[in-house]
C-alpha cells in the first residue's frame with residue numbers, strides 16, 4: 102500500500118459519505134451557505150486570515166446561519182445572538198460536545214483533555230465540578246495576594262523596561278497561572294515549565310490542525326501499521342503523544358512532591374489533592390485533577406495576554422477613558438498611598454467597565470471554541486445533522502451595531518449605568534458572550550476578570566499610556582495587526598508607558 106493508494110481510498114470514502122448524505126432522506130434543507138465543490142465542499146473557501154471577519158460579511162449574503170461542508174464534515178457559523186442563545190445555551194444538552202479528531206484524540210491520546218473531552222463522557226461532569234470549585238469566586242478570593250503580588254511585579258517590569266510591554270504581559274500571565282495551578286514560582290523569562298508548556302501548545306496545535314491529517318477524513322487509516330509507506334502520521338502521533346504526556350505530568354508531579362514535603366504553596370492542584378472535606382483522593386480522581394490542572398495554562402495564559410495587550414492599545418488611543426479611570430483610582434487610593442487590592446475592585450466601576458469594553462471591542466476568542474451536536478436537530482426549518490461543528494461568531498455579536506451603537510469605538514461608558522435611561526436601552530454585558538456558552542462556558546471567567554481588573558487598576562494607578570512618539574516628540578500613528586487563531590493578539594503593539602508621578606514611583610519603590 103503506498104501513499105497514492107491511501108489517497109484514492111480517502112477520496113472514495115469521502116465520496117461514499119457524500120452520496121449517503123445526498124440520497125438519505127433529509128426532510129429539511131441545511132442552512133444556506135456558499136456553494137461548494139462536489140468532493141471537497143467549501144474547503145477552498147475557508148478563510149485563512151481572521152475568519153470571523155469573512156463570516157460576518159457572509160452573514161449579509163446568507164443570513165445569521167451559514168452552513169459549510171469541509172469534505173464530509175458539516176460546519177455551521179452562528180453570526181447573531183438569537184441563534185447562539187437558542188442553540189448553544191438553550192439546547193446545551195445537545196450542543197456541548199467537541200469535534201472528534203482521529204489524529205488528535207485517538208492517536209495522540211488527547212480524548213481525555215478538558216478542552217476536547219466529549220460532553221457525553223462521565224468524566225466531563227467531574228472535570229466541570231473540579232474546575233468550578235477550583236476557580237469559583239470563593240476560590241479566587243483565596244488567590245488575591247498572588248494576583249496582587251504579580252500585578253506589582255508587572256508594574257516594576259514596566260517601570261524598568263517600558264518598551265517591553267508585550268514581554269511583561271506574557272510573563273505576568275504565565276506567572277499567575279503557574280502559581281495558581283501548581284504553586285510554582287516562575288523564574289525569569291526562560292522558566293523551565295513555562296517553556297515546556299508553551300512548546301506543548303505548539304505541538305497540540307499541529308496535532309489538532311483542522312484538515313492537516315488525512316486520517317481525520319478517513320478514520321479507518323488509523324489501523325494501518327506504522328511501518329507502511331504513507332503512515333508518517335502515525336509516527337508523528339507517537340512523538341506528539343509522548344511529548345504532551347510529559348508536559349502534563351512534569352509540573353503536576355513537581356506539585357505532588359512539594360505537597361509531600363509539607364513546604365508547598367496553596368494551589369488549584371494542592372487544594373484538590375488535599376480536599377477540605379478530608380476525603381482520600383483515589384487514582385481516578387488524581388488523574389482528573391491532573392487533566393484539569395493541565396487545562397488551566399492552555400485556557401488562562403494566552404487569553405489574558407490577548408486582553409491585556411488590547412487594553413494597552415486602547416489606552417493609547419483613548420486618553421480620556423484613561424483619565425476618567427485614573428481619577429476614580431486616585432479618589433479611592435491616594436489618601437492611603439497604596440496600590441489597589443482585589444478588595445477594592447467592587448468600588449472601581451470605571452475599571453470594571455474598561456474590562457468589559459476590552460472583551461467587547463477586541464474579543465479574545467472571536468469564534469470561541471467549536472461545539473458539536475450529539476444528535477440530529479432542526480432549527481428555523483433547517484436541518485442540523487449530528488456531528489455538525491458549530492462556531493458562535495463572538496466577534497460579530499460584539500460588533501453588532503444594533504446592540505452596541507458605534508461598535509468600533511472603545512467606549513467603556515456604555516457600561517456605566519445611566520439613571521436617566523431605561524434598563525431596556527442598556528447595552529448587554531459582553532461577559533455573557535466573551536466566555537463561551539452552555540455547558541462549555543469558560544470555568545476561568547471569574548478568575549480572569551479579577552486578574553484583569555486588578556492588573557488594569559494597578560497599571561493605571563502607576564502609568565500613563567500614550568501613542569509612541571518619534572525623536573522629536575511627535576505621535577506615531579501605527580496600524581495594528583491581529584493574529585489568526587483560537588485567540589487573537591495584537592502582533593505589533595507599540596505604545597509609550599511612563600510613570601505618572603514621583604508618588605507613583607514611590608508606591609513601587611516600597612516593594613523594591
Ligand code: HEM
Pocket residue numbers: 215216217232236396397398400401402404405408465466469470471472535536537538539540541542543544545546548549
Ligand atoms: C479573558 C480571559 C478569558 C477568555 C476570554 C476565555 C474564553 C473562553 C472561551 C470562549 C472558552 C470556550 C467556551 C465554549 O466552548 O463555549 C473557554 C474555555 C475554557 N477556559 Fe477560558 N477564557 C479566559 C480565561 C480563562 C482562564 C484564566 C482560565 C483558567 C484559569 C480558563 C480556562 C478555561 C477552560 C479550562 C476552558 C475549557 C472548558 C471546556 O471545554 O469545558 N479560561 N474560555
